[in-house]
Amino acid sequence: MATKRIVVDPITRIEGHLRVEAVVENGVITDAYSSGMMVRGLEIILRGRDPRDAWAFAQRACGVCTTIHALTSVRTVEDALGITVPKNAELIRNIMEAVLYVHDHVVHFYHLHALDWVDVVSALKADPGETSKIAQSISSWPKSSKGYFSDVRNRVQHFVDSGQLGIFANGYWGHKQMKLPPEVNLLAVAHYLEALEWQKEIVKVHAIFGGKNPHPNYLVGGMPCSINLNEVNAINNERLNFVGRLIKEANLFVNQVYIPDLIAIAGFYKDWGAIGGGLENYLSYGDFPTRGYNQPAAFKYPRGIVLDRNLNEVHEVDSSDPQQIREYIKHSWYNYSVGDDEALHPWRGETELNYTGPKPPFEHLDVTQKYSWIKTPRWRDKPMEVGPLSRMLVAYASGVPEVKSLVNDTLKRLNVPVGALFSTLGRTAARGLESILAAQWMQEFYDDLITNIKAGDTATFTRDKWEPSTWPESCQGVGMSEAPRGALAHFIRINDGAIENYQMVVPTTWNASPRDPAGRMSAFEASLIGTPVADIDQPLEIIRTIHSFDPCLACSVH
Amino acid sequence: MPEKMPTMREAIESKGYSRRDFLRYCSAAAAIVGLESLGIPKVVRAFETKPRPPVIWLHFQECTCCSESFIRSTHPIVADVIFDYLSLDYTETLMAPSGFQAEKSYKDTITKYAGQYILLIEGSVPAGNDGVYCMIGGRSAESILQEAAKDAAAVIAWGSCASNGCVQSAKPNPTNATPIHKLIDKPVVKVPGCPPIADVMTGVITHLLVFGSTPELDSQGRPKEFYSRRVHDTCYRRPYYDAGLFVESFDDENARKGYCLYKVGCRGPVTYNACAVTRWNGGVSYPIQSGHGCLGCSENGYWDNGPFYQHLASFPGFGVESTADTIGTTVGIGAAAGVTAHAVATNIRKRKLIQKLKSESAELKEDSNEGGNN
Amino acid sequence: MTAEQKALYNRVYVWEFPVRLYHWLNGITVTLLIISGFLIGNPIRLFYANEAYQQYWFGTVRFIHFVSAYIFFFNFLVRIYWGFVGNTFARWSNFIPLKKKQWREIGQVLKVDILLADPSERMSVGHNSLAGFVYFLTFLAFAFQSLTGFALYSANSTSFFPRLFTWVIPLFGGDMAVRQWHHVFMWFFIVFIIIHLYLVFYHDYIEGRGTTSSMVGGWKFEKDEDLKNSND
């Protein structure tokens, strides 16, 4: 087979507009370019606005990881102004973030990622009795009778018979990389539908505390939802019970549906534990504060960096150090006043759009020049992978007991070596494992919330620094979080009560960025190198690895 | 479950309607788009032969929360919508194929079902500059929009992005983000909100399918069914508003009693949306119920109506916190000061003036004593 | 002139009853609209110990605003009508400075009012040309405030009259923008009233023609000679 340059654009089942150009030689990818194709300029739009409003603008970076930009933004402003939020606000924010994890991961697994591994058409050939047996052998989830699966199969059959395949038309059905037996395919299809119905339930937690989902409301200084056990007009016991029930159901769904499916499907694709590893550096800012945002030592997820896949050492990361986190634009459609070879720390960051690519319509991008709307972040000039896998690895390397045992157990169950973590499969598995933790922590935070309210503390907001008259003339802050897709930081400079500069360095910015001036690839590009492509006209393997990152392009460019 | 899914015609006839009713239904469906002349035969054929109307969902400058919201629909649930009600042939968020295969799904539908497919649009379109701020498959969003809209039977703009430009069109609108209705010359059904409520979205689509016509629109192109009332008119905190009981600051005593959020910036009085009635996420809550004011997310240009925690928007060029009142007070005080200064100056001249007036009247007296006047 | 003394000043009937009635109704309603409108924009803290069913003060404030608004609006319409049929002092020609003479007078009034010069020429019996022009601007502001006000009100009302103004909303881009402009224009009226009141008394003082009381009784005082030359 000769060398061929293939283009996958649009990459679907992700958020946003991602384009991949890959060079395939003899059935293996030897070079790859990842491009973000849409920009809105939120960092420009945020300038000059009231810092207390920033969360709403930043939140609109993304409706998929909705809430996380809002959370990060209020943390950023609170950091700049020196605000410590009440305990209840911290707990409610934690619950909402954990809910986001579980929702986002379940939707990713079933509705965005699954069709890379699950052949919907093959499910028609399944014996519902067999599927039922498999289902009952891996989980105690009640909906697993033969009749249930046969109804699902009939529904799919009617759907296919209609001749209108809708979202399933032109899928990669029958591809030789599809390895699940029909019975497992049917199981996955059934849970595709169930997950679709369940996901709308868990986000009700956001509706209760934030008024709606997507895009619930946040507040600088705490949370807007007051707690009052003597009032029907506030967060009262009925609302708390509602949340409590949803949390229980989330734990059930994760442990009885998501995880068993994940393990069952992964068992057929162990070869993907050796594909798609890419970069060897992993960054996590850590998250889920239990004693205030200023005490990273008490976070559920630790902060740190794993270099060169060395799990025996964790490096420290400091976002406010101007030498550590910096963004390049050598290959991105922006201008820097200091020259395009330089990198800028986000407090000094600049956002000036400057498209130099080919005029659409075009066949190929000129990848020797600027070729993406995504900037290129680096930590001490090193590319970093971020995401659930990075969190797992940093926590594992930091010796967090619950993470260590969870990871070790899973490796044992799948019978794969630790090295299998650094792969496409590793990323997809990490997302599942983290959902177990998130669901569990959700319950912990909820219990703490109840305990705290019981102790008489109902405060959700501090007014201390609300009035701009209490602010310093100028100040700066950084807010970090672990978004579902990885390390997220917002940087703000406030002057005279207004935003002077606002910069966002987003998980998918790290992962999907173009090369830096030294030609080093970021995670997407690196992970594609060496990936086999069976059929050059059906880029299934490319989207498998890309999907394992759960890309969000609206986030990455903003 | 039925043996075979009925076509739209079978479905209608099974409910006791005649072929005539069916034709009337089809022409109503075609009238949605002002396509009566070209459209009817095609629409008739489509519904006779095709069980589910083909739908294309395009994604432009967006955050995908409209899609996310859509899948939260509770009545009907989204699985029923996309598997039973319509044929969602293209949506980048959920469709199985990528790249060329995805483009094929799109092309198949716009050619095979020209004049019959429903076009749903999420996101604004960066107009001009060759469209380089949003490109899909190497093409500009604008050219895709024009192509897809050309033969669409109906066009629905999802969310504030497609309806009014939303956040990316906020000042200074760096990419010239433009709402759909400004770019195509077809009627556009606008379903604003950031995002719109899930059940409103499915409500609008199913209205089209079940009643065979677009819901009645207001002068701005929004379905009256969901946008005819202000959040404020249907807000359960309205009695506190009328009583003058307001939250003064978040989490104060009044906030804990659930008083009206007017003074912390609630935009409910200037926002048309169904939030307070339909509520969010299966009727669980809506922003105000959870203690935060409405941001006005379904209104044109609401991002530039900030700061959000003030009753009035800030005055451009006078700092983020300046309202009309800050400036008004200044001008008012200025006027009062001017008037006072004027009065003082006048009084200093008083003596002179009185002197002058006195001599004037003395002159006058003399004049008249002389009996002379002209 | 004969030897017997004649009155030096003559009473001139300047403001007919409809103008006076209009003026005071307008003065009262605008004052009420400003006070109630200001409260609508900036509600004060009141009776927080009460329950919602025990009070309705904010609703009442708004009610006062809306009632005053109706009176204000129709009163204004009457004045517009009177501008076509009233006496020479009430006519529209006084308000829009189209004649050279009016511009000259504006120059003079500015000198008197701002440079505190003495009046060198006689001023118009009715409004001086500058005042007339300012009132004209005020009328435009009345029209603007009525448009924006009724547009806002249309959202509260299903009755036909306010519904006539719904088209205003999209013109401004939304209710928020209309509210904003409506609110801004309140300040125009506040500033107008401060200056208006002052100038009425000032001109009374400078010209000595009974300006202030003229809006009550309708009469102003003019020198005979001026009256003869008068063409307004």
Ligand code: HEM
């Ligand atoms: C000189 C005349 C007027 C002045 C100075 C005035 C002033 C104001 C002010 C300051 C507000 C508060 C705006 C805010 O911040 O929300 C307001 C509200 C309002 N005004 Fe006026 N206004 C005038 C005439 C009118 C008229 C003629 C109408 C016609 C109906 C009207 C109807 C309204 C309405 C409907 C509101 C909104 C009340 C609400 O929020 O429920 N106004 N006005």
Ligand code: HEM
């Ligand atoms: C104590 C209070 C007031 C007094 C003594 C007063 C007196 C007068 C006088 C003497 C005139 C005729 C001035 C001239 O052109 O020579 C006048 C005209 C006028 N005043 Fe006032 N005024 C008062 C309050 C107000 C208020 C509150 C407003 C409301 C905005 C107002 C609006 C006007 C208008 C619009 C005219 C022109 C009338 C017309 O030609 O129709 N006045 N006022």
Ligand code: NFV
């Ligand atoms: N990348 C990204 Fe996000 C996440 N998770 C944001 O911070 O998805 Ni929209």
Ligand code: SF4
């Ligand atoms: S309208 Fe709002 S919710 Fe919808 S895509 Fe745009 S930003 Fe997201």
Ligand code: SF4
């Ligand atoms: S909370 Fe908002 S919408 Fe509700 S009554 Fe108060 S101002 Fe109106």
Ligand code: F3S
């Ligand atoms: S912010 Fe939007 S969600 Fe409803 S309550 Fe206001 S319109």
Ligand SMILES: [Mg+2]
């Ligand atoms: Mg950025």
